[in-house]
Amino acid sequence: xxxxxxxxxxxxxxxxxxxxxxxxxxxxIAAILAFAFLAVPLTLPDFWISAVLIPILVFSxxxxxxxxxxxxxxxxxxxxxAFMGVGAYACYKLTTVFPDAxxxxxxxxxxxxxxxxxxxxxxxSLRIKGFYLAVATLAAQFFLSWCFVRVPWLYNYNISGAIExxxxxxxxxxxxxxxxxxxTRYLLVLAIVxxxxxxxxxxxxxxxxxxxxxxxDMDIAAELIGIRLFRTKLIAFAVSxxxxxxxxxxxxxxxxxxxxxxxxxxxxxxxxxxxxxxxGLGSLTGSFFGAAxxxxxxxxxxxxPDALGVPIRAATVEHIQLMIVGALIxxxxxxxxxxLARLWQIGKQKLRVWPFPY
Amino acid sequence: xxxxxxxxxxxxxxxxxxxxxxxxxxxxxLVAGVLYALIALGYVLIYKASGVFNFAQGIMxxxxxxxxxxxxxxxIPAFVALILALGVMLALAVAVERVMLRPLVNQPEIILFxxxxxxTSFLIGFGEFVFGGEPKVMITDxxxxxxxxxxxxxxxxxxxxxxxxxxxxxxxxxxxxxxxxFFQSTRIGRALRAVADSHKAALSVGISLEQIWxxxxxxxxxxxxxxxxxxGARSNVSFALEIVALKALPVxxxxxxxxxxxxxxxxxxxxVSEKLGEFYWGPLLGGGIESWLAYVIALVFLLxxxxxxxxxxxxxxx
Numbered sequence: 001x002x003x004x005x006x007x008x009x010x011x012x013x014x015x016x017x018x019x020x021x022x023x024x025x026x027x028x029i030a031a032i033l034a035f036a037f038l039a040v041p042l043t044l045p046d047f048w049i050s051a052v053l054i055p056i057l058v059f060s061x062x063x064x065x066x067x068x069x070x071x072x073x074x075x076x077x078x079x080x081x082a083f084m085g086v087g088a089y090a091c092y093k094l095t096t097v098f099p100d101a102x103x104x105x106x107x108x109x110x111x112x113x114x115x116x117x118x119x120x121x122x123x124x125s126l127r128i129k130g131f132y133l134a135v136a137t138l139a140a141q142f143f144l145s146w147c148f149v150r151v152p153w154l155y156n157y158n159i160s161g162a163i164e165x166x167x168x169x170x171x172x173x174x175x176x177x178x179x180x181x182x183x184t185r186y187l188l189v190l191a192i193v194x195x196x197x198x199x200x201x202x203x204x205x206x207x208x209x210x211x212x213x214x215x216x217d218m219d220i221a222a223e224l225i226g227i228r229l230f231r232t233k234l235i236a237f238a239v240s241x242x243x244x245x246x247x248x249x250x251x252x253x254x255x256x257x258x259x260x261x262x263x264x265x266x267x268x269x270x271x272x273x274x275x276x277x278x279x280g281l282g283s284l285t286g287s288f289f290g291a292a293x294x295x296x297x298x299x300x301x302x303x304x305p306d307a308l309g310v311p312i313r314a315a316t317v318e319h320i321q322l323m324i325v326g327a328l329i330x331x332x333x334x335x336x337x338x339x340l341a342r343l344w345q346i347g348k349q350k351l352r353v354w355p356f357p358y
Numbered sequence: 359x360x361x362x363x364x365x366x367x368x369x370x371x372x373x374x375x376x377x378x379x380x381x382x383x384x385x386x387x388l389v390a391g392v393l394y395a396l397i398a399l400g401y402v403l404i405y406k407a408s409g410v411f412n413f414a415q416g417i418m419x420x421x422x423x424x425x426x427x428x429x430x431x432x433x434i435p436a437f438v439a440l441i442l443a444l445g446v447m448l449a450l451a452v453a454v455e456r457v458m459l460r461p462l463v464n465q466p467e468i469i470l471f472x473x474x475x476x477x478t479s480f481l482i483g484f485g486e487f488v489f490g491g492e493p494k495v496m497i498t499d500x501x502x503x504x505x506x507x508x509x510x511x512x513x514x515x516x517x518x519x520x521x522x523x524x525x526x527x528x529x530x531x532x533x534x535x536x537x538x539x540f541f542q543s544t545r546i547g548r549a550l551r552a553v554a555d556s557h558k559a560a561l562s563v564g565i566s567l568e569q570i571w572x573x574x575x576x577x578x579x580x581x582x583x584x585x586x587x588x589x590g591a592r593s594n595v596s597f598a599l600e601i602v603a604l605k606a607l608p609v610x611x612x613x614x615x616x617x618x619x620x621x622x623x624x625x626x627x628x629x630v631s632e633k634l635g636e637f638y639w640g641p642l643l644g645g646g647i648e649s650w651l652a653y654v655i656a657l658v659f660l661l662x663x664x665x666x667x668x669x670x671x672x673x674x675x676x
Contacts, residue, residue, distance in 0.1 A: 027633075036474025062460060074468075076468060096616055124657060124660055124661060127660065127661055127664050128660050128661075128664050130467065130468060130471075131411045131615070132611060132660055132664065134607075134659065135470075135607045135608060135610075135611050135653065135656055135657070135660075136653075136656075136657050138604065138608075138653050139608075139650060139653030139654050139656065139657045142649050142650035143650040143653070143654060145649070145650075146646060146647070146649050146650050149646070150643070150644040150646060152582070203563060266604075270475065270479075273472075273475065274475070274479070277472050277475070277476075309427070315486075315491065316487065318486075319483045319484070319486045319487035320483065320487065321483070322479050322480070322482050322483025322484075322486070323479075323480050323483035323484055323487065324483075325476075325479050325480075325483075326476045326477060326478070326479030326481070326482075326483060327476070327480055328476070329472070329475060329476030329479065330457065330458050330471065330476040330477065330480070331467055332474050333462065333465075333472060333473045333476065334461035334463070334473070335457070337465070337469060339427055
């Protein structure tokens, strides 16, 4: 009854090409944004903001990055963690060299470093695909992880080998480092994620996104209709790594506060890949759902025994979580290969015809 | 100049002056290679017969070894535990076929590949849930595997060969020979090759896909158990093995995804070049290059020969 586009006529191309062509969607997204920007910082406790919302947003951006590459361009990558690391270390080096520069600018710039390396490791994608490419990206993962440990220049010759985030201020308010409040960091993360998601949504609907999808669906056919495969794949690698790099920089600067090489190991790559698969390959909304599910699941599992009064050890929770995630992946691939995003679509469709069945 | 000397001359001078160390390094590379090859074999088996690239092979190795040791810890005699562990692998094969492969019939390969990530995650969780996360000691003596080492006095130094490594090499060769015979001259082997060629054609001549998949996954389970025992005997049985098992991927790339001999040759090449690289060139870069050298070798190799050494030529039809 409420969610129906009847009577909303599009009278211009701009209206037809809008991100949210339906009025109710626009109201919905405005409400969500207003809630996220205003209601959350004012009402939610700090724990929620720093332990739940910031991680979900950071992982969402990383998942969007991987989704652009795997879900849209069809190139599988197991090196996400390493590219996030590149972003983090690049941001650390940049802020050491330019301590007065705006930190948001540096976070975005560090994405460029990740993009350059991503394009470099994407070079083999011209000749190899599928599992072979997965092996090539594993090379990136292990080589870069090794660099994070063995190249002391990257962490300013610290004895600990870890990178500590220095305090940086914007307009007199500390936004990174130990003095930054969770709310400030949250707002910054949210702004970056919203902005970059908007860019991504326009990217995938435009020429580049269509080229990616054509390559994903059948690369030979795409080549025949005049798409330059090599360039398309390299753009996918660069853009994807850019997103992952920014996510990595945010992860260290606006969430962890400090990090070492081990934070960017292959487990991180897998975690982001799982988010993409469960959320839905080829869906930006799905990336958010996937991140929320994978990050939220252990939190729910951990609080569940307390609520029920059954004592379960932390390690057991971890194991059960791994099992559930594994089962969910198989379940989604078998039953709903487009993941949570597809469920969301179905829900919207049902809402559209409600109260009638069809 | 100094750097060039260190890269191009010094390592070879070292090899020439201390040949015993060279032999020792080569041997260690060979052994590591055989173990990589064993894991790679599991991948090749499943890939050949069902077109599934089974990412979970590494964790299956850990899981099989843990089951064996875990059963033995319950007081079951070693060889009975071995048979029971085989039973568990069979049960796993049946479960995988029922729950994972059957609903995913006819899906693109990449979807099946990702489903095996799910299987990996599930098996890690399940394995740790049942057996705990701590490393366990492999029951080498109970399984009558030899311990100790042979020491040779050659080339002006001594070279020591672990007996367990020799046993591993022998068992690996036996297994490869057995699998070759199985594939080439048994009824099921022929059916397996038919399925690998075309699912549809195989179905139409009355080959049961379900049965074949169970057989293949069980065979991969047997390979996993053997690998787990051999590898567990060298270090402990722990989940860290799973990362090591990823090394089988460059091996596959080198040898070709569909070739059993390729897995062996690729394994040996990777193992030897990794150890040589680490020992002679590693110090130049600060050490630890073992963690990525194999992947980079595979990457460079891929650029020149995408189908691997022994793989079938990749032909794409539109």
